[in-house]
Amino acid sequence: xxxxxxxxxxxxxxxxxxxxxxxxxxxQLDANTARMxxxxxxxxxxxxxxxxxxxxxxxxxxxxxxxxI
Amino acid sequence: xxxAFELRNFTTENLYSVLQNEWLPATDVANNRHxxxxxxxLESPEIGAKTIVAELDYVDADYLDDYVSYYSRCFQTYQRxxxxxxxxxxxxDVAQFRVAIxxxxxxxxxLTDSYLGFVVARPLPDAIIGRTxxxxxxxxxxxxxxxxxxxxxxxxxxxxxxVRSLAFQEQDxxxxxxxxxxxxxxxxxxxxxxxxxLSPTPAEITRAANQVIHHARPIPxxxxxxxxxxxxxxxxxxxxxxxxxxxxTPILSLLYGHLRMGLPVILGVDIEGxxxxxxxxxxxxxxxxxxxxxxxxxxxxxxxxxxxxxNELYAHDDGIGPFSRLRVEPSTAPGRAVHFTGTWERGGNHxxxxxxxxxxxxxxKIRVTYLDIQVWVDRLTAVLSTVVFGQGDGMEWDVxxxxxxxxxxxxxxxxxxxxxxxxxxxxxxxxxxxxxAILRWDGVPLMRLFFDATGMSRSLPLxxxxxxxxxxxxxxxxxxxxxxxxxxxxxYLTRPFFEELRKSALA
Numbered sequence: 299x300x301x302x303x304x305x306x307x308x309x310x311x312x313x314x315x316x317x318x319x320x321x322x323x324x325x326q327l328d329a330n331t332a333r334m335x336x337x338x339x340x341x342x343x344x345x346x347x348x349x350x351x352x353x354x355x356x357x358x359x360x361x362x363x364x365x366x367i
Numbered sequence: 368x369x370x371a372f373e374l375r376n377f378t379t380e381n382l383y384s385v386l387q388n389e390w391l392p393a394t395d396v397a398n399n400r401h402x403x404x405x406x407x408x409l410e411s412p413e414i415g416a417k418t419i420v421a422e423l424d425y426v427d428a429d430y431l432d433d434y435v436s437y438y439s440r441c442f443q444t445y446q447r448x449x450x451x452x453x454x455x456x457x458x459x460d461v462a463q464f465r466v467a468i469x470x471x472x473x474x475x476x477x478l479t480d481s482y483l484g485f486v487v488a489r490p491l492p493d494a495i496i497g498r499t500x501x502x503x504x505x506x507x508x509x510x511x512x513x514x515x516x517x518x519x520x521x522x523x524x525x526x527x528x529x530v531r532s533l534a535f536q537e538q539d540x541x542x543x544x545x546x547x548x549x550x551x552x553x554x555x556x557x558x559x560x561x562x563x564x565l566s567p568t569p570a571e572i573t574r575a576a577n578q579v580i581h582h583a584r585p586i587p588x589x590x591x592x593x594x595x596x597x598x599x600x601x602x603x604x605x606x607x608x609x610x611x612x613x614x615x616t617p618i619l620s621l622l623y624g625h626l627r628m629g630l631p632v633i634l635g636v637d638i639e640g641x642x643x644x645x646x647x648x649x650x651x652x653x654x655x656x657x658x659x660x661x662x663x664x665x666x667x668x669x670x671x672x673x674x675x676x677x678n679e680l681y682a683h684d685d686g687i688g689p690f691s692r693l694r695v696e697p698s699t700a701p702g703r704a705v706h707f708t709g710t711w712e713r714g715g716n717h718x719x720x721x722x723x724x725x726x727x728x729x730x731x732k733i734r735v736t737y738l739d740i741q742v743w744v745d746r747l748t749a750v751l752s753t754v755v756f757g758q759g760d761g762m763e764w765d766v767x768x769x770x771x772x773x774x775x776x777x778x779x780x781x782x783x784x785x786x787x788x789x790x791x792x793x794x795x796x797x798x799x800x801x802x803x804a805i806l807r808w809d810g811v812p813l814m815r816l817f818f819d820a821t822g823m824s825r826s827l828p829l830x831x832x833x834x835x836x837x838x839x840x841x842x843x844x845x846x847x848x849x850x851x852x853x854x855x856x857x858x859y860l861t862r863p864f865f866e867e868l869r870k871s872a873l874a
Contacts (some may be wrong), residue, residue: 366590
């Protein structure tokens, strides 16, 4: 595992792990940066969850769909 | 008994010849779409049929039920006996065949080692392809997957033969329509997966389906509505899981999620200009890299799923044949990210098969659905992609239904757990059915979540968490312990999920 500063803007510490020769970049953001990043995407998450909840609904017309070929 | 069988070298002409009957000469068989498909399948280099042996007087239970239910009551006389046509990948002659039938196990190896399955030829003017059980294409280095198959036995003049496959038959449009046949194929496999469930004949399926009243005549059966499919599933002792496609349904990952356990899925599609069609999906082709960029049409930030690597489905399409290939293509249809193309054509152009709904016949204890799990996966993915992972598109989720016996065997063989973790996993009491969600980066597993499929979707059904990578676990633990983001993580994950993940990361 190697640690380095990702960029002055994000103040992120990056852990680069090697798994079977493949690289996974794991970021360890400081609390403030992480909070800002999470806050910015709350709306995206809410929209995704709502959209999946909608996908669970089976409308009445679905059960009348006819297979006749 | 020279007329008990007919033995021929495998050629397309010889196949058409043995499929013919008093109503349908070989020249007409040559124009039968199913016969042509079977000829192509059997002569392909992957299957490589060399010899045909036709049992000329065969009693087929499924056809016999159809015969009693319909054909015996026609004014025209139809035969009640069929032919069963067997295929072998070795070339042999009549003398060698007789030695194999009469001889010992060593003599029989010529036949048992090269058995490719059989086709029951029905003695009808049309719909001649009865129960068909054929060998599978080879896996092609793991790309082709046929999880929804089982062992079929055939006894040929006293010789035991077997092949792994999933039974298929052509619809006859009097007792069975496309949906009937799709159900018949699926229920043959679910009978093995879920002991106690039934594997009815096409006539029995049609009768069970028609307990739901529809304007169309029950018999002759021209088609079924989704409600009737559900009725037939209930009559077989199972529950129906219906998913109506919308712009947020990850169709390929959803199919994969059930198929991987060996659970076949009925896929309802709309074929432009033709109407609704039901097919039984039994397998998939999984590439090493992504075939699609998106499998949902909506602009929401969904988790990157394994379905993006699926480029083909293998389906029992009663309009085409067994294990027919459905290519996955990006769709321009409204609200759809993908459609399928196969051998449905008009004017030389492939017709798109636009997915409309999915019906899964499930055991009643499987209560938590794929989409329930997808919500939890999307919640965690939102955290991972926002604060944990850097650039790159190596993240992938593999969500699939599994059974405790199956997953314990897989974990033992995978070598992915330390000895003490494996010991704890193998000796733990687990739900019979679980959803397994594996997080991978570039194919390497980082963590594995198990959800209790017998639980309740409203409460968190998380059963256990396995961490496959220490550094990833340490990073996650640090985030879970950051007080300034705790409220946001709880919003992203919900409190129960946050607490469970935190507890497992601290362990």
